[in-house]
Amino acid sequence: MxxxxxxxxxxxxxxxxxxxxxxxxxxxxxxxxxxxxxxxxxxxxxxxxxxxxxxxxxxxxxxxxxxxxxxxxxxxxxxxxxxxxxxxxxxxxSSLTEGMVEWVTGQVLRHHLGLDRHIVNPEHAWQWVIPPLARDRVVTVLGTGALGAACARALVALNFRVRGWSRSLREIEGVESFAGEDGLLEALRGAEIVVTLLPDTPATEKVMDARAFAAMARGSFLINPGRGPLIDDDALIAALDSGQLDHATLDVFRVEPLPEGHAFWAHPKVTVTAHTAAExxxxxxxxxxxxxxxxxxxxxxxxxxxxxxxxx
Structure with missing residues (x-):
């Protein structure tokens, strides 16, 4: 038939x-x-x-x-x-998962190793800056479904100290797991790199707000290949301007393509990619x-x- x-x-x-x-x-x-x-x-x-x-x-x-x-x-x-x-x-x-793992690990390593300071170096300064080893860097993955769990495992394999958070507790080998509203700030507390891979639901709207950014380590990094509404845009810009966050790499936005004139385009601490993390x-x-x-x-x-x- x-x-x-x-x-x-x-x-x-x-x-x-x-x-x-x-x-x-x-x-x-x-x-x-x-x-x-x-x-x-x-x-x-x-x-x-x-x-x-x-x-x-x-x-x-x-x-x-x-x-x-x-x-x-x-x-x-x-x-x-x-x-x-x-x-x-x-x-x-599987190709979505593989693509996301490659993109996330690439961006985490970029920020972990501080590659931007060498790629953009107009003074041609000899910058003797040694990054910590991965085992001394806390990376928190928000959302440990299929994509998030795969990314967390890849980061564990690179020896990062990985935390995972989801609405209900999900155990992943090598990952310190948190769940629920109370566990969110614990998962974020002191994190130096945060990767957001949550779905877009009313419960996750602006999950990364001023309180969430304040819980992270000062000078930390945000990587969002998940969904645009997960981020409180104004709170993110404030956290970047204050130095609480050092940089944000964003692949998804509330409106796509990101409108011309949006503050993210011109902000020196924001990297915009065109929703290509997992095509x-x-x-x-x-x-x-x-x-x-x-x-x-x-x-x-x-x-x-x-x-x-x-x-x-």
């Missing part, structure tokens, strides 16, 4: 997914037909593969669809859509989607099934 799959994403993604998704489905033993929105009747669609910035916003007509499968790891833009009543799965893909790779994402379709057809649980109550 041929399964009808609707791909709702920006137009530039059609061509690569039109090649990779049917190929991945065939490898999974599935026969599929892939359609753009408008090219198939809504009540004939078996699965919806979508990006939250795609053209479909009203899912009420897809009465036959067994699941909606997101191409993004984050689903905060879609989870509250009242018309999407079918099972919803976020993207769980979806088409070929591996297609295999992840195909596996979830195979699982759904076999009556098996979906990977990355979203808890609507929790928001992720």
């Amino acid at each position: 041929t399964l009808n799959i609707l791909l709702s994403a920006r137009s530039s993604l059609w061509e690569p997914y039109a090649i990779e998704l049917p190929r991945a489905c065939a490898e999974a033993g599935l026969e599929v037909a892939l359609f753009k929105p408008g090219d198939v009747a809504e009540d004939e669609v078996d699965y919806i593969v979508f990006a939250p910035n795609g053209p479909v916003e009203d899912f009420s007509g897809f009465v036959r669809a067994r699941a909606a499968l997101s191409l993004w790891a984050g689903v905060e833009q879609i989870v509250g859509n009242a018309t999407l009543t079918m099972p919803l799965a976020r993207m769980v893909d 979806t790779r088409v070929s591996s994402a297609a295999r992840s989607v195909a596996e979830n379709i195979r699982r759904a057809e076999a009556g098996e649980p979906l990977i990355g099934l979203v808890d609507r109550g929790a928001g992720y």
